[in-house]
Amino acid sequence: MPVYEYECGSCNGRFEVTRKFSDPELTVCQLCNAPSVRKVLSPMAFVLKGSGWYATDYAGKKSGEPEKPCKEEPKAGAGCAAGGCASGGCPAKS
Secondary structure, three states, X not given: OOEEEEEEOOOOOEEEEEOOOOOOOOOOOOOOOOOOEEEEOOOOOOOOOOOOXXXXXXXXXXXXXXXXXXXXXXXXOOOHHHOOOOOOOOOOOO
């Protein structure tokens, strides 16, 4: 549910209320019970979590820059032919 910020015209107090979209409009101040309340526009709290966002995956890479090559050699018998990649754990990239 969204959180709305309100300001009272009588006491100049500000308060936040969690309300559904379907709830009727708030008209009474929760601080002083005056009938002069208005909704205030305030910035949203928005956080990008996880992978797949520009801030976590793409911001550090320069376009056209190749990925760093793997420095380790694959272990004998544990390469793609032996089924190591099919399980998701490619020994050449670990």
